[in-house]
Amino acid sequence: MTTQTHTLTCRCKFKFEITVFCEEGNIEDEGYSCFNCGKEHSFRASMPIQGKDVQILEEGIRRQPEDLDPCEVYRVLREKGADSLHHANTALTSYTFIKEKKLLSRKYVVDHGLQQTSQYTDKSDDKFGIFDDIFMDAVDIHLQAGNRNQYGPILFKFPLELLNTYPLVFVRVTRQNPSDWSVGQTVEKRYYMSIHDFEKGYALGNFSSMLIFPYINGELDLMGNLKELVIDSPKLQWGVSEMALEQEFLDAIKVKKSIGEPSKTKLRLRKCNEKTCGCTKAYRDNDVIARKMFGIEKYK
Incomplete structure (x- = not known):
């Protein structure tokens, strides 16, 4: 189990940090509310994007076989x-x-x-x-x-x-x-x-x-x-x-x-x-x- 800290950017442009726990090679779907506007979002965390600023997604997504690490x-x-x-x-x-x-x-x-x-x-x-x-x-x-x-x-x-x-x-x-x-x-x-x-x-x-x-x-x-x-x-x-x-x-x-x-x-x-x-x-x-x-x- 690995702890990851990510900076998330809401649609209201407010940025905040969250911490997620993720096993190597796996994907974790988490739900979060923006600390500024209160809007609920789903967030997908995985090992390949550790340490990057990641945009909050309106809906949770799961990695497809053709998805590659940027x-x-x-x-x-x-x-x-x-x-x-x-x-x-x-x-x-x-x-x-x-x-x-x-x-x-x-x-x-x-x-x-x-x-x-x-x-x-x-x-x-x-x-x-x-x-x-x-x-x-x-x-x-x-x-x-x-x-x-x-x-x-x-x-x-x-x-x-x-x-x-x-x-x-x-x-x-x-x-x-x-x-x-x-x-x-x-x-x-x-x-x-x-x-x-x-x-x-x-x-x-x-x-x-x-x-x-x-x-x-x-x-x-x-x-x-x-x-x-x-x-x-x-x-x-x-x-x-x-x-x-x-x-x-x-x-x-x-x-x-x-x-x-x-x-x-x-x-x-x-x-x-x-x-x-x-x-x-x-x-x-x-x-x-x-x-x-x-x-x-x-x-x-």
């Missing part, structure tokens, strides 16, 4: 050469994130009546139980592929240390893109099932392998966590206007006031060389895609 995932990614976490999205969806000051799951946006670009995988993501999760990549796909990121031209870049510092209970790592999952497929085919499995089988730069953050209620704070916001800058025109699409996005978000102190979050326009990257041609040759990726007209 600290160990950090270690493996660092050893393989990763230094950042990345989330790419469209201008419309990204604008919602910045207005809300949070990275949000697809389900969260739907449930709260917010704006986001349509995505064909929504039904399958809901069916596979990942509709309320946050997705990350361990590499900058645009940079690695030498072409536009299929998920969008706006890249939210976080330090890899987010895995150690943010109140993540567990992390999951997919073997393949969830859009390629099939009904009846085993969980072992979808996810790395252990740190050893992940360490042995994961290759940095495999775009199909994604990090999934479950159990965080579909929201991840940008303030204090976002390292850099990278915006594709292909210099496209919006209809008959000579204003570049990316500039319209920039003007709309008023970046410095929306994502925190400029000294903490860097803003960068990605200006690619057409000889080495195909993004500009890809946007220029397909007006429908360009408008879908950069359009924020729903907010006007």
Whole structure:
């Protein structure tokens, strides 16, 4: 039996420490009330997260076979050469994130009546139980592929240390893109099932392998966590206007006031060389895609 002390953060932002008793390798579910607002919560404690600040969960959870320790995932990614976490999205969806000051799951946006670009995988993501999760990549796909990121031209870049510092209970790592999952497929085919499995089988730069953050209620704070916001800058025109699409996005978000102190979050326009990257041609040759990726007209 091991004694653990954890710092818990309530929805009212009040922090308090609790002590739990946990046998190594086991999970203990405990109920606690916030000392400030009195709200009751369930808390899940286990050996892998000893000593970390952990967010209180609205409902008790039990570790699933595909759940990995974030600290160990950090270690493996660092050893393989990763230094950042990345989330790419469209201008419309990204604008919602910045207005809300949070990275949000697809389900969260739907449930709260917010704006986001349509995505064909929504039904399958809901069916596979990942509709309320946050997705990350361990590499900058645009940079690695030498072409536009299929998920969008706006890249939210976080330090890899987010895995150690943010109140993540567990992390999951997919073997393949969830859009390629099939009904009846085993969980072992979808996810790395252990740190050893992940360490042995994961290759940095495999775009199909994604990090999934479950159990965080579909929201991840940008303030204090976002390292850099990278915006594709292909210099496209919006209809008959000579204003570049990316500039319209920039003007709309008023970046410095929306994502925190400029000294903490860097803003960068990605200006690619057409000889080495195909993004500009890809946007220029397909007006429908360009408008879908950069359009924020729903907010006007």
